[in-house]
Amino acid sequence: xxxxxxxxxxxxxxxIKSEVKxxxxxxxxxxxxxxxxxxxxxxxxxxxxMGTMAFPDSSKSVVVTFLNHTIPDFTDNCAGNIIKYGNDYxxxxxxxxxxxxxxxxxETQDKLDYQKYLPVNLVTSHxxxxxxxxxYNMGTxxxxxxxxxxxxxxxxxxxxxxxxxxxxxxxxxxxxxxPCRSLFSPSYYHSFGMTENYIIxxxxxxxxxxxxxxxxxxxGVNWASCLKFHPEDDTLIHIIDRKTKKEVSIRYHTGAxxxxxxxxxxxxxxxxxxxxxxxxxxxLYDMFYLDKLKQQAASGATSSPVNPMYKRFVLPLTNKVxxxxxDLVNLNYTTASAVKEKDGKLLCQPEVLCEGxxxxxxxxxxxxxxxxxxxxxxxxxxxxxxKITKLDVQTKxxxxxxxxxxxxxxxxxxxxxxxxxxxxxxxxxxxxNGNPGESDFLLVLEGxxxxxxxRIYVNxxxxxxxxxxxxxxxxxxxxxxxxxxxxxxxxxxTDGEVRITEILKHKFPLASALKVVDISGGCGAMYEIHIxxxxxxxxxxxxxxxxxxxxxxxxxxxxxxxxxxTDIPKK
Ligand SMILES: [Fe+2]
Numbered sequence: 323x324x325x326x327x328x329x330x331x332x333x334x335x336x337x338i339k340s341e342v343k344x345x346x347x348x349x350x351x352x353x354x355x356x357x358x359x360x361x362x363x364x365x366x367x368x369x370x371x372m373g374t375m376a377f378p379d380s381s382k383s384v385v386v387t388f389l390n391h392t393i394p395d396f397t398d399n400c401a402g403n404i405i406k407y408g409n410d411y412x413x414x415x416x417x418x419x420x421x422x423x424x425x426x427x428x429e430t431q432d433k434l435d436y437q438k439y440l441p442v443n444l445v446t447s448h449x450x451x452x453x454x455x456x457x458y459n460m461g462t463x464x465x466x467x468x469x470x471x472x473x474x475x476x477x478x479x480x481x482x483x484x485x486x487x488x489x490x491x492x493x494x495x496x497x498x499x500x501p502c503r504s505l506f507s508p509s510y511y512h513s514f515g516m517t518e519n520y521i522i523x524x525x526x527x528x529x530x531x532x533x534x535x536x537x538x539x540x541x542g543v544n545w546a547s548c549l550k551f552h553p554e555d556d557t558l559i560h561i562i563d564r565k566t567k568k569e570v571s572i573r574y575h576t577g578a579x580x581x582x583x584x585x586x587x588x589x590x591x592x593x594x595x596x597x598x599x600x601x602x603x604x605x606l607y608d609m610f611y612l613d614k615l616k617q618q619a620a621s622g623a624t625s626s627p628v629n630p631m632y633k634r635f636v637l638p639l640t641n642k643v644x645x646x647x648x649d650l651v652n653l654n655y656t657t658a659s660a661v662k663e664k665d666g667k668l669l670c671q672p673e674v675l676c677e678g679x680x681x682x683x684x685x686x687x688x689x690x691x692x693x694x695x696x697x698x699x700x701x702x703x704x705x706x707x708x709k710i711t712k713l714d715v716q717t718k719x720x721x722x723x724x725x726x727x728x729x730x731x732x733x734x735x736x737x738x739x740x741x742x743x744x745x746x747x748x749x750x751x752x753x754x755n756g757n758p759g760e761s762d763f764l765l766v767l768e769g770x771x772x773x774x775x776x777r778i779y780v781n782x783x784x785x786x787x788x789x790x791x792x793x794x795x796x797x798x799x800x801x802x803x804x805x806x807x808x809x810x811x812x813x814x815x816t817d818g819e820v821r822i823t824e825i826l827k828h829k830f831p832l833a834s835a836l837k838v839v840d841i842s843g844g845c846g847a848m849y850e851i852h853i854x855x856x857x858x859x860x861x862x863x864x865x866x867x868x869x870x871x872x873x874x875x876x877x878x879x880x881x882x883x884x885x886x887x888t889d890i891p892k893k
Contacts, residue, residue: 326619398417399415400412419434434489439491450514465505470505507530579601583598631677684696693744696713729753730751749766760779762780763777821877835852836851
């Protein structure tokens with residue numbers, strides 16, 4: 323399909339309602355970062371980005387500008403992902419700046435500098451979350467007090483309803499630091515893995531040359547050109563014990579490779595197993611320069627210089643009694659190996675499970691545990707994903723989904739509440755529709771069958787985003803809810819159900835049907851309400867829900883979630 327890479331798409335700041343049964347609205351905004359605002363004001367790029375070095379206005383002093391760039395102040399154009407710290411959401415790239423956003427209106431809010439809380443220059447845009455709502459992330463400290471190191475940190479969960487000022491980052495805890503192989507050449511990494519007991523960090527030979535970065539401006543090159551792949555080096559794999567906060571003593575290594583995305587990691591029978599998408603070098607970066615993308619679009623190229631591969635590594639957690647040359651992997655379902663070498667190191671060879679795929683997503687409830695299904699973009703032949711796929715890592719079978727002249731963003735898996743099976747849920751993806759006269763749409767696929775459930779056309783331009791982030795309406799339902807009361811019986815109503823029913827009867831005297839159910843097992847933490855009333859007539863669904871919310875204003879304060887279903891009596 324043809325795609326115009328050189329044109330900025332319009333934003334859609336006010337919600338647009340789609341024409342579907344039910345209710346779906348769409349909105350989009352450009353992040354009003356300081357970088358964005360400065361560039362718009364100047365009508366040119368004046369803040370340097372990864373792939374674009376900005377040069378001074380000729381009316382300004384070159385000396386001052388040069389000094390400013392010697393220690394680069396990075397961009398806050400956070401176009402990589404969304405991170406949740408505490409109860410707040412932040413747009414992020416990999417610099418020391420993140421921008422808080424309102425997840426409903428998408429308005430740009432506070433600018434946070436990690437360096438106020440942690441000595442880090444770079445931080446990943448792919449943290450992990452545990453079921454208590456804590457966030458784990460890692461960053462790099464460059465040449466600070468003569469040391470360059472990697473820092474793994476935890477941002478504790480914030481109590482629901484607690485003030486987010488100061489930001490949750492103020493309570494950050496450093497879990498562990500790892501020395502870098504070289505003072506001036508830290509490894510570049512985009513994500514990491516986490517199991518119940520371990521953190522997996524790949525120190526790959528794609529390195530940031532700090533001295534080159536410091537002089538990039540003077541030399542007129544961008545920062546991306548200061549990233550260099552060293553095929554002569556191997557890749558170190560670090561396993562950090564989350565309890566002792568120390569690296570396990572075994573040295574693991576593999577051949578030179580480049581990894582951007584970890585898929586998942588888990589522990590099994592004395593091994594740490596982790597899945598990653600790997601590349602043979604860093605030519606992926608070159609593919610995304612605007613001139614290359616334009617060339618590709620003009621030529622209709624269907625081949626790509628890169629071939630991302632889905633690989634599984636298996637790392638045994640002990641090597642004490644093994645003889646040299648022995649493969650210590652004891653899992654019978656994988657061909658991945660870890661062979662003990664003379665110096666005691668383990669040389670790890672992965673198993674390839676799939677090729678030509680990227681931006682992996684799993685059911686995140688299985689993060690850190692053994693997973694079976696992965697949802698990915700098929701990207702092998704182009705920078706645009708023209709297929710999405712469901713990969714079964716047990717059988718290595720794939721089910722693809724595609725539609726003519728369509729390109730897909732990251733497929734985000736949303737589990738069904740209360741699901742008992744891993745693939746019980748839906749996959750959401752935004753679709754750029756290249757068919758003349760047709761709108762872009764949100765696609766909903768059924769998790770098990772990977773078949774289309776719905777496509778929701780919106781009268782707006784959708785964007786090809788880097789990553790997607792699903793926020794449930796009652797976000798706290800993702801977390802474990804402490805049950806303060808005894809379990810209910812099926813034959814009786816709880817006090818809360820009786821109380822809420824009475825309030826609604828009083829507020830909606832015309833109600834012809836009303837059902838209130840405590841769906842938190844009698845805890846009073848979450849309710850589902852079905853109400854049919856003439857009071858809702860000629861009101862939009864959102865207005866009907868607002869009336870119910872207003873009626874239960876006081877009760878809601880003590881709840882973690884509320885599902886409302888309203889209807890109008892049939893005449
Ligand atoms: Fe990413």
